[in-house]
Amino acid sequence: MREGPDIARIASLIGDPARANMLTALLVGKALTASELAQEAGVTLQTASSHLGKLEQGGLLRQRKQGRHKYFSLASDEVAHALEALMGLAANAGHLRTRPGPADVALREARVCYNHLAGDMGTRLFDSMVARGFLRLRGEDVSLTPAGAHFVRCYGIDLARLEAKRAPLCRQCLDWSERRSHLAGGLGRALLERFEELGWAKRKPDTRIVEFSRRGRAGFDELIARG
Amino acid sequence: MREGPDIARIASLIGDPARANMLTALLVGKALTASELAQEAGVTLQTASSHLGKLEQGGLLRQRKQGRHKYFSLASDEVAHALEALMGLAANAGHLRTRPGPADVALREARVCYNHLAGDMGTRLFDSMVARGFLRLRGEDVSLTPAGAHFVRCYGIDLARLEAKRAPLCRQCLDWSERRSHLAGGLGRALLERFEELGWAKRKPDTRIVEFSRRGRAGFDELIARG
DNA sequence: TGAATGCTTCGATTAACATCGAACTATGAG
DNA sequence: CTCATAGTTCGATGTTAATCGAAGCATTCA
Numbered sequence: 001m002r003e004g005p006d007i008a009r010i011a012s013l014i015g016d017p018a019r020a021n022m023l024t025a026l027l028v029g030k031a032l033t034a035s036e037l038a039q040e041a042g043v044t045l046q047t048a049s050s051h052l053g054k055l056e057q058g059g060l061l062r063q064r065k066q067g068r069h070k071y072f073s074l075a076s077d078e079v080a081h082a083l084e085a086l087m088g089l090a091a092n093a094g095h096l097r098t099r100p101g102p103a104d105v106a107l108r109e110a111r112v113c114y115n116h117l118a119g120d121m122g123t124r125l126f127d128s129m130v131a132r133g134f135l136r137l138r139g140e141d142v143s144l145t146p147a148g149a150h151f152v153r154c155y156g157i158d159l160a161r162l163e164a165k166r167a168p169l170c171r172q173c174l175d176w177s178e179r180r181s182h183l184a185g186g187l188g189r190a191l192l193e194r195f196e197e198l199g200w201a202k203r204k205p206d207t208r209i210v211e212f213s214r215r216g217r218a219g220f221d222e223l224i225a226r227g
Numbered sequence: 228m229r230e231g232p233d234i235a236r237i238a239s240l241i242g243d244p245a246r247a248n249m250l251t252a253l254l255v256g257k258a259l260t261a262s263e264l265a266q267e268a269g270v271t272l273q274t275a276s277s278h279l280g281k282l283e284q285g286g287l288l289r290q291r292k293q294g295r296h297k298y299f300s301l302a303s304d305e306v307a308h309a310l311e312a313l314m315g316l317a318a319n320a321g322h323l324r325t326r327p328g329p330a331d332v333a334l335r336e337a338r339v340c341y342n343h344l345a346g347d348m349g350t351r352l353f354d355s356m357v358a359r360g361f362l363r364l365r366g367e368d369v370s371l372t373p374a375g376a377h378f379v380r381c382y383g384i385d386l387a388r389l390e391a392k393r394a395p396l397c398r399q400c401l402d403w404s405e406r407r408s409h410l411a412g413g414l415g416r417a418l419l420e421r422f423e424e425l426g427w428a429k430r431k432p433d434t435r436i437v438e439f440s441r442r443g444r445a446g447f448d449e450l451i452a453r454g
Numbered sequence: 455t456g457a458a459t460g461c462t463t464c465g466a467t468t469a470a471c472a473t474c475g476a477a478c479t480a481t482g483a484g
Numbered sequence: 485c486t487c488a489t490a491g492t493t494c495g496a497t498g499t500t501a502a503t504c505g506a507a508g509c510a511t512t513c514a
Contacts, residue, residue: 005317007251007310012242016502020235034461047503049462059320068460068511078319082312083234089309090232093286130364137357137364243472261491274473276492295481295490 013058014086018043019051023060023074023083028208029115029189031064031071077184080114081173110210112203113173116188117195117210121220125191126172126183128224135170135183142170144187152187155223157194162186195220240285241313245270246278250287250301250310255435256342256416258291258298304411307341308400337437339430340400343415344422344437348447352418353399353410355451362397362410369397371414379414382450384421389413422447 014020018041025040026032032040038048052072055061062075074080110121117125129135134148144152153159162169171185183191192210195201200216203209212220241247245268252267253259259267265275279299282288289302301307337348344352356362361375371379380386389396398412410418419437422428427443430436439447 005314007313007317008242008244008247010313010317010320011238011240011247013238015235015239015242017235018502020233020238024234035459043502044504045461046463046505050502053462059316070461076319078312078315082309082316085305085309085312086234086237087232088305089286090234090237092303092305093237245472262489270472271474272491273475273493277472280492297491 010058010060013055013060014083016051017041018047019055022048022051022055022072023079026061026072026074027080027083027114028112028203029073031073033069033071037072074114077114077168077171077173080184084113084118084173106204106209106211107207110201110212111208112192112210113182113208114184115192116173116182116184117192118173118182119210121210121212122182125220125224126181129183137172142172142183142185144170152191155191155194156197157187157190162190237285237287237309240282240287241310243278244268245274246282249275249278249282249299250306253288253299253301254307254310254341255339255430256300258300260296260298264299301341304341304395304398304400307411311340311345311400333431333436333438334434337428337439338435339419339437340409340435341411342419343400343409343411344419345400345409346437348437348439349409352447352451353408356410364399369399369410369412371397379418382418382421383424384414384417389417 014023021041022037025037034048034052035045037052038045041048041051043051052061052063052070056063056072060075060079061072063070063072065071107119109119110117111119113122116122126135129148129151130137132147132151133145134151136143136145149159165186168185169187170183171188172181173184173188182188192201195212195216196203198216198219199213200219201210201212204211241250248268249264252264261275261279262272264279265272268275268278270278279288279290279297283290283299287302287306288299290297290299292298335346337344337346339345340349343349353362356375356378357364359374359378360372361378363370363372376386392413395412396414397410398415399408400411400415409415419428422439422443423430425443425446426440427446428437428439431438
């Protein structure tokens with residue numbers, strides 16, 4: 001055989017616990033410095049540096065220097081997607097790191113996945129937008145319809161600015177907790193930002209949990225009910 | 228942090244070259260014996276036995292004994308999905324195992340992915356069925372519409388038998404070469420079988436390549452053009 | 455200029471694990 | 485029953501790579 005891409009190389013990169021911790025930490029979407037990632041992974045700065053070099057070499061991370069800091073983030077949405085796929089397998093095999101507790105419940109309801117909203121609320125938003133014809137699915141591609149563009153503009157999102165960027169506007173991302181898709185890409189990011197701007201939601205510091213206020217939850221429910 | 232499923236465990240399972248070879252070999256969908264997998268991975272039977280035990284323990288493989296043989300296959304479509312996601316990353320990072328050659332071209336055009344058709348022809352089939360209203364997408368779920376049921380029955384597929392099985396009928400699977408979806412699940416399997424039955428396509432032995440005859444290619448083109 | 459901070463490189467240590475030979479169990483064939 | 489084949493278990497070996505202390509750059513700040 002020996003055909004197709006070399007999967008073991010990438011998988012073994014993810015397979016080290018320290019590196020896996022770094023990658024999952026970066027799933028929140030924020031860029032983190034080498035020191036922060038070292039702490040996240042529970043290793044010293046030296047070993048973290050070695051790990052980060054390998055992850056970047058392997059194309060999983062993107063890095064940018066800023067002064068004497070070095071910021072790392074995931075290289076692409078695809079990396080996040082692959083990580084979530086692995087999480088699905090892990091959850092399925094019952095290898096949860098912790099027994100399902102209150103944090104886990106919150107995580108399943110609403111969490112951040114590389115800067116966009118995932119979990120139950122994320123998939124509900126996605127399904128609603130598809131059902132109302134705001135998003136059109138074609139195979140794996142997702143595109144915003146004219147009606148959808150109107151909808152998000154009314155919600156206060158600067159669509160023109162998003163479209164000017166090079167990153168894809170819409171993309172779907174499979175959810176490990178829900179086994180369904182949620183909206184990724186620039187628009188997904190913008191929507192979560194807007195939720196935070198309006199005070200509907202707030203990220204719980206140092207976790208992937210997104211906490212909705214009572215008012216925010218009501219607003220969200222109405223938003224996906226009829227726009 | 229330390230939240231969410233334990234991803235490193237699964238990834239390190241896939242991260243060993245011998246195990247990765249076994250898993251990719253099983254992507255063709257056929258169940259293989261321990262000896263066959265040992266040869267596929269290029270290791271002796273003893274080490275293969277150890278690897279297979281770990282893979283099964285980790286929930287990636289399913290095994291059934293038959294006489295003095297032990298047959299292994301992937302545990303689920305989800306495993307195949309995760310593997311293809313990793314292939315996407317690997318291909319993206321330029322870590323192709325071999326430089327793109329003739330085999331690679333054939334692989335991108337039509338290959339088998341856990342017993343269903345993938346590659347360019349796989350995604351074209353999927354897109355066509357969505358466009359004609361034979362498949363309906365709802366988030367990550369795919370379902371067969373009444374019109375679609377009529378279509379596949381006319382094509383000679385015993386739908387009742389498929390529906391009787393426990394495995395899901397339709398499922399979408401992301402394609403590493405095309406970055407779009409193709410049809411997985413029982414129906415995807417049945418369609419590929421039917422292509423072979425009609426002499427349209429033939430699997431190239433010991434590879435994932437699917438070769439279409441000239442007649443088969445014509446029939447396929449007509450099938451996805453108007454049914 | 456000197457001190458402090460953030461990160462990298464080097465070297466040595468250690469732990470994990472893939473590998474295989476050899477011995478063992480189980481199933482099937484003659 | 486005897487032999488061959490398929491697979492497992494055990495133990496020894498060798499390699500890989502994760503880890504961290506210490507020293508070395510680079511950047512910023514005073």
